[in-house]
Amino acid sequence: xxxxxxxxxxxxxxxxxxxxxxxxxxxxxCTATCPAFDEMEYHxxxxxxxxxxxxxxxxxxxxxIYRCLSCFACMERCPRQVEPxxxxxxxxxxxxxxxxxxxxxxxxxxxxxDEDLPQQAIASAFRKYSK
Amino acid sequence: MKFSYYPGCTLKTKAKxxxxxxxxxxxxxxxxxxxxxxxxxxxxxxxMAKDEIATKLSAVRALxxxxxxxxxxxxxxxxxxxxxxxxxxxxxxxxDIALRANNYIGAxxxxxxxxxxxxxxxxxxxxxxxxxxxxxxxxxxxxRKIGAYYGCLLLRxxxxxxxxxxxxPTIIEDFIRAIGAEPVIYGMRNECCxxxxxxxxxxxxxxRSNIVLESAKAKGADTVVTACPLCLYNLKKNGxxxxxxxxxxxxxLxxxxxxK
Numbered sequence: 001x002x003x004x005x006x007x008x009x010x011x012x013x014x015x016x017x018x019x020x021x022x023x024x025x026x027x028x029x030c031t032a033t034c035p036a037f038d039e040m041e042y043h044x045x046x047x048x049x050x051x052x053x054x055x056x057x058x059x060x061x062x063x064x065i066y067r068c069l070s071c072f073a074c075m076e077r078c079p080r081q082v083e084p085x086x087x088x089x090x091x092x093x094x095x096x097x098x099x100x101x102x103x104x105x106x107x108x109x110x111x112x113x114d115e116d117l118p119q120q121a122i123a124s125a126f127r128k129y130s131k
Numbered sequence: 132m133k134f135s136y137y138p139g140c141t142l143k144t145k146a147k148x149x150x151x152x153x154x155x156x157x158x159x160x161x162x163x164x165x166x167x168x169x170x171x172x173x174x175x176x177x178x179m180a181k182d183e184i185a186t187k188l189s190a191v192r193a194l195x196x197x198x199x200x201x202x203x204x205x206x207x208x209x210x211x212x213x214x215x216x217x218x219x220x221x222x223x224x225x226x227d228i229a230l231r232a233n234n235y236i237g238a239x240x241x242x243x244x245x246x247x248x249x250x251x252x253x254x255x256x257x258x259x260x261x262x263x264x265x266x267x268x269x270x271x272x273x274x275r276k277i278g279a280y281y282g283c284l285l286l287r288x289x290x291x292x293x294x295x296x297x298x299x300p301t302i303i304e305d306f307i308r309a310i311g312a313e314p315v316i317y318g319m320r321n322e323c324c325x326x327x328x329x330x331x332x333x334x335x336x337x338x339r340s341n342i343v344l345e346s347a348k349a350k351g352a353d354t355v356v357t358a359c360p361l362c363l364y365n366l367k368k369n370g371x372x373x374x375x376x377x378x379x380x381x382x383x384l385x386x387x388x389x390x391k
Contacts, residue, residue: 071326104330
């Protein structure tokens with residue numbers, strides 16, 4: 001990513017999330033409490049310092065942005081109100097807002113259905129994975 | 132006691148029981164719930180980004196509709212409750228979101244977060260009262276050991292949801308006592324079941340759901356109650372613990388009130 005394009009991506013993620021990454025004191029509580037820890041390449045605390053360092057491209061290319069469960073545990077338990085989940089959401093939006101970059105497409109849904117799957121699961125997944 | 136009621140998409144389809152048992156129980160308790168006209172799906176997850184406006188509009192329309200009817204708004208599905216309550220907080224506290232959402236909708240009277248949003252559990256606790264509920268129980272669930280499963284959406288973010296202590300909640304345990312059963316407190320009652328990730332990564336949902344059920348079982352629960360259709364699905368379908376049954380809290384309420 002070129003320097004200017006990267007700076008624009010960092011600016012977009014910070015503005016969209018409303019997160020002040022400089023409030024983080026690196027305690028790691030967000031990652032310690034994350035239920036998706038084992039599924040993630042980059043963990044909540046890494047989102048905070050990697051956004052601060054401007055490494056949006058690495059985060060954007062990682063499947064970690066689709067592994068977050070949006071359970072708000074990292075937000076609730078952060079002693080500094082940094083709210084890492086909002087950064088994960090903003091990086092994911094940065095990716096899927098581009099044309100043709102939807103992570104979940106309607107034609108994939110029939111194969112995922114079973115007779116008990118609640119509509120809520122599909123509505124949630126589309127909100128999280130597609131624009 | 133009259134309220135507007137927002138059922139949400141899943142309560143009209145896969146989770147009809149959650150809705151029907153509440154309606155029957157509400158009637159027995161003298162709580163009048165009028166379904167909002169022409170409500171739209173809330174989207175099931177709160178859009179956290181500050182520049183997401185369109186995805187918040189269905190919640191704003193529901194809130195605005197309740198305001199215009201002059202009633203508080205009752206929800207039942209944990210996901211709807213979380214989305215609508217968080218969007219309401221945005222409309223009250225974030226001038227930019229409120230301005231843009233109101234411009235989008237083009238309402239005559241802008242919506243600024245006036246509506247009070249109550250989960251049905253809060254109606255039971257704060258409006259009916261657990262003591263009154265207890266007095267109306269016809270079939271107390273004596274001897275049953277029931278674990279409350281809060282999951283993530285009822286309690287967090289606690290400053291906005293303001294339902295209960297996010298780490299040591301009591302509202303569902305107090306409900307369980309009111310219907311004559313014994314609440315079982317277990318460690319994982321406010322941890323995530325795996326949520327929508329079940330679609331793409333069933334293994335993760337299986338692991339998360341089993342952690343919850345094993346925790347409840349280890350403390351002696353025979354049943355776990357939830358207010359969320361996706362929690363129910365994950366715990367039953369992806370959890371697979373034969374010793375612990377998973378039901379909606381409204382089913383036990385209806386059973387205790389003799390209206391099941």
